[in-house]
Amino acid sequence: MSNSNIGNKKQTTRKPVVLMSMGAQERKGHDYQVMTHKYIVPLVDISECVPVLVPTCCGIEDLEQYLDMADGVYLTGAGSNIDPALYGQENETPGKGQDKDRDNFDLPLIRAALQRGLPIFGICRGMQEINVALGGDMYQKVYAEPGFNDHRENTEDPVDVQYSPAHSVRVQQNSWLHQVLGTNEIRVNSLHGQGLKNLGKGIEAIAHAEDGLVEAIHAPSLSPFLFAVQWHPEWQAAKNPDSVKIFQAFGEACRKQVERKAKGKTFHQAA
Numbered sequence: 001m002s003n004s005n006i007g008n009k010k011q012t013t014r015k016p017v018v019l020m021s022m023g024a025q026e027r028k029g030h031d032y033q034v035m036t037h038k039y040i041v042p043l044v045d046i047s048e049c050v051p052v053l054v055p056t057c058c059g060i061e062d063l064e065q066y067l068d069m070a071d072g073v074y075l076t077g078a079g080s081n082i083d084p085a086l087y088g089q090e091n092e093t094p095g096k097g098q099d100k101d102r103d104n105f106d107l108p109l110i111r112a113a114l115q116r117g118l119p120i121f122g123i124c125r126g127m128q129e130i131n132v133a134l135g136g137d138m139y140q141k142v143y144a145e146p147g148f149n150d151h152r153e154n155t156e157d158p159v160d161v162q163y164s165p166a167h168s169v170r171v172q173q174n175s176w177l178h179q180v181l182g183t184n185e186i187r188v189n190s191l192h193g194q195g196l197k198n199l200g201k202g203i204e205a206i207a208h209a210e211d212g213l214v215e216a217i218h219a220p221s222l223s224p225f226l227f228a229v230q231w232h233p234e235w236q237a238a239k240n241p242d243s244v245k246i247f248q249a250f251g252e253a254c255r256k257q258v259e260r261k262a263k264g265k266t267f268h269q270a271a
């Protein structure tokens with residue numbers, strides 16, 4: 001934490017404010033907006049940011065006001081699938097739940113955050129949303145695609161088994177992620193049935209699973225920090241050195257945004 005004295009008033013640089021879009025859940029006949037604890041804790045403890053949980057059930061009328069408050073955007077995983085109509089496909093998984101409110105909030109949120117040069121970090125569904133928001137599409141059933149492995153968890157397993165390391169990920173040599181992690185191969189958990197197919201405009205893959213499926217993306221031509229992963233670094237993040245490095249990198253990107261804002265600049269002006 002850096003301090004600066006202005007006159008006699010001691011001013012402390014504020015922590016970054018990060019938007020977390022919530023998802024829909026129905027319980028006992030009531031509709032809820034939810035956010036899982038495991039996503040919040042590393043943002044507070046490791047990224048050292050202040051989360052603002054945003055309901056996605058009320059449309060995008062206040063989107064710009066939310067973004068006025070934000071120094072970063074953090075898009076989490078969720079069991080729901082993105083509506084395939086949003087990337088020009090028929091629905092191949094009619095039995096899987098969707099969350100159209102979250103789709104219809106997050107895709108405009110991503111585009112508007114990019115316009116403002118805000119750091120964006122996505123996990124699992126969050127990575128998929130970023131790809132779709134920028135015109136990419138998905139394999140709706142990776143497990144049914146020739147040549148790909150099954151990346152789903154066994155939902156009958158205990159939760160700690162579901163989130164245990166499941167496969168290796170090769171990190172692109174000399175990529176930003178390689179520099180952050182200091183290695184070109186890591187072991188990751190895997191809890192997804194869908195995966196990135198054609199990449200959206202400006203999106204580059206920087207890590208792949210053993211079967212070639214995209215596991216991490218960035219977009220250096222679009223943003224100072226647009227980074228997303230298919231695995232779940234938030235799971236017991238403090239115990240995973242790779243996760244700690246990722247959440248620290250996101251926090252640092254958001255602190256730079258705070259500094260830019262304090263100087264009255266946007267990323268595009270400061271570049």
Ligand SMILES: N[C@@H](CCC(=O)NCCCC(=O)O)C(=O)O
Binds near residue numbers: 036077078124193232
């Ligand atoms: N439905 C998509 C995205 C999967 C995903 O985000 N899984 C995480 C669910 C539980 C959690 O939040 O950890 C797909 O199947 O690819």
